[in-house]
Each structure stands twice: as structure tokens, then as C-alpha cells.
Amino acid sequence: KRNVIIDTDPGIDDAVAIAIALYSDQLDVKLITTVAGNVSSEKVTLNAKKLITFFGKDTPIAKGATRPLLKDAVDASDIHGATGMEGFDFPQPNNELLLKEHAVNAIANTIRASEEKTTIVAIGPLTNIAMFIRMYPELLDKVEEIVMMGGALGRGNKGVLSEFNIAVDPEAAQIVFTSGLPLALAPLDVAWKSLVVPEDSEKIRDMNNVGNMMYLLFKKYRGGSFQTGLKMYDSFAVAYLLKPEMFTIEETFVGIEVNGVYTAGATSIDLKGYLGRESNCRVCVDVDPDQFKNWFLESIEKCV
Numbered sequence: 001k002r003n004v005i006i007d008t009d010p011g012i013d014d015a016v017a018i019a020i021a022l023y024s025d026q027l028d029v030k031l032i033t034t035v036a037g038n039v040s041s042e043k044v045t046l047n048a049k050k051l052i053t054f055f056g057k058d059t060p061i062a063k064g065a066t067r068p069l070l071k072d073a074v075d076a077s078d079i080h081g082a083t084g085m086e087g088f089d090f091p092q093p094n095n096e097l098l099l100k101e102h103a104v105n106a107i108a109n110t111i112r113a114s115e116e117k118t119t120i121v122a123i124g125p126l127t128n129i130a131m132f133i134r135m136y137p138e139l140l141d142k143v144e145e146i147v148m149m150g151g152a153l154g155r156g157n158k159g160v161l162s163e164f165n166i167a168v169d170p171e172a173a174q175i176v177f178t179s180g181l182p183l184a185l186a187p188l189d190v191a192w193k194s195l196v197v198p199e200d201s202e203k204i205r206d207m208n209n210v211g212n213m214m215y216l217l218f219k220k221y222r223g224g225s226f227q228t229g230l231k232m233y234d235s236f237a238v239a240y241l242l243k244p245e246m247f248t249i250e251e252t253f254v255g256i257e258v259n260g261v262y263t264a265g266a267t268s269i270d271l272k273g274y275l276g277r278e279s280n281c282r283v284c285v286d287v288d289p290d291q292f293k294n295w296f297l298e299s300i301e302k303c304v
């Protein structure tokens with residue numbers, strides 16, 4: 001089993017990715033850390049507690065950054081609803097899941113405590129991960145890989161060319177992408193290749209309790225784009241981890257546009273090598289949509 005820490009801002013698509021990871025028999029999720037993103041840090045932490053309690057798991061949770069390193073906080077409550085996980089009435093969360101230490105220290109302690117290397121799955125803004133890199137350089141050789149959902153090969157979803165997780169905290173992303181650590185990225189473009197249509201959602205609803213919960217969240221996701229197809233962004237990072245052969249992967253240089261005039265927060269994914277820089281990331285540039293859909297549905301079926 002692969003040791004994993006998930007850094008997240010749940011978030012409807014985060015909730016799905018977390019479920020798939022927690023129920024996977026290939027992963028040992030040691031810790032969940034939260035970061036302000038889709039909604040505030042208080043809300044995403046509460047959502048993480050609700051999810052883990054609902055799944056009946058005992059994965060520890062640590063609350064992390066309450067805002068980006070330099071930029072002002074922004075959220076995506078227009079997409080995920082005011083609570084960040086609108087649509088399902090979760091049972092009373094177990095507060096004992098929450099560790100006392102800050103997420104950055106919890107990441108360090110978890111990595112230090114395990115003999116094997118740890119993979120970090122980052123599916124929110126990269127604030128905690130950047131802080132960890134700066135605060136604990138002595139632990140970096142125990143990081144197997146940082147697998148992220150973020151960035152875009154083409155158009156953005158937060159700005160013309162910028163994706164939410166990177167655009168919210170580009171300085172943090174800059175620290176991560178210049179860290180020299182093994183990085184992997186599932187950008188927006190692959191997530192747009194395989195949408196969850198109503199027929200899929202109905203299958204998911206009928207699979208099990210977890211699927212039923214997801215269905216009710218899906219009904220509220222993006223204020224009702226249920227009919228046209230839902231984007232399961234964060235599940236693509238977990239998909240890369242569990243089944244990379246579904247993807248076309250390019251080793252390439254990814255630069256972060258921290259100060260662009262029109263493009264701040266964009267990822268400059270240099271597939272053609274214009275910049276002549278050494279590659280720093282494995283980027284998922286394409287995915288087989290049918291394989292992904294099958295994997296996605298099978299993974300949720302296993303959430304029991």
C-alpha cells in the first residue's frame with residue numbers, strides 16, 4: 001500500500017476524491033489536511049470531519065492555512081454552495097478526528113513517523129504544501145511525489161488562462177514547482193474530457209450509501225449543471241495515482257505565472273520546450289474518457 005496524505009478543501013469534487021482514496025485497497029491514507037479554498041478553512045475542516053465520520057473511518061484531520069501566502073482569500077461558494085458541501089444532511093461529526101497541531105506540522109510529523117516515503121495528494125490551493133517545503137527541508141527526501149489537481153494546458157476556470165487551485169495561491173504554487181520534488185499534475189483539460197452525466201449520477205446513487213450521498217451533493221454542484229455533466233476535477237489526481245495508464249503523460253517544464261498582466265495564476269506548461277528549461281513535472285495531457293469513466297464508477301462501487 002502506498003502511504004498518502006491528502007491536502008484538500010472539500011468541496012464537492014474533493015469529497016468524491018477523498019472517498020475513492022479512503023476506500024481504495026492500494027492506498028493507506030495517513031492524514032487529511034485542510035486548506036482554505038473552495039470555502040473558508042473553518043468550513044472545509046468541518047466538511048472533512050463530516051466526511052470521515054460519515055465513512056466510519058478514523059483518519060486524522062489537521063486544519064491548515066486560513067488564507068493564501070500573499071493574496072487575499074477568495075472562495076468558490078458559487079460552485080460548491082455556502083457550506084462547500086451543500087445537499088446532504090451529514091450526521092454529527094466526530095470532533096476527535098481533529099488533531100491539535102497545524103496541518104503543516106501534522107504533515108511533517110506523519111512523514112517523519114513513517115518508514116516508507118509518503119505521497120502527498122494536493123487537491124486544493126498549495127498553501128500548506130509550500131509552507132511544509134519551506135519549514136521542513138530535512139524531510140523532503142521522504143516525499144515520494146506530490147500529485148496535484150491544478151493548472152491548465154489551455155483555458156482556465158478562474159481566469160482566462162488560470163485554474164482555481166493555482167490562481168488562489170500562485171506564490172505557493174511557485175514554491176512547489178521550483179522545489180525540485182517529484183511532481184505530477186492533472187490539469188483542467190483532462191477533467192473536461194470525461195463528465196459525469198445524469199445517467200452516471202443515477203448509477204452512483206443506487207450503488208451504496210456513499211454513492212447516494214454523492215448524488216445528493218451532485219444535485220447542488222455548480223448550482224445545477226447536473227444535466228449537462230459534472231466535472232470531477234479532484235478525482236483525476238487520485239486516478240493518476242491509482243491508474244496512471246489511463247493517461248497520456250508528458251515530462252515537461254511547468255512555470256507559474258505569478259505576476260502576469262492578464263494571466264496571473266496561469267500554468268505555463270511548456271510542452272514544446274520554448275523555454276528550454278528542464279522538466280519539473282509529469283503532466284497528464286490526455287485521458288482515455290471511457291477508461292476513466294469505468295474506473296470512476298467501479299471505484300465508487302467499492303466505497304462500502
Ligand code: BDR
Nearest residue numbers: 011013076123164165233
Ligand atoms: C479545483 O478547484 C476547486 O473548486 C475544485 O475542488 C478543484 O480542486 C478545480 O479547478
Ligand code: CA
Nearest residue numbers: 011014123124
Ligand atoms: Ca479541491
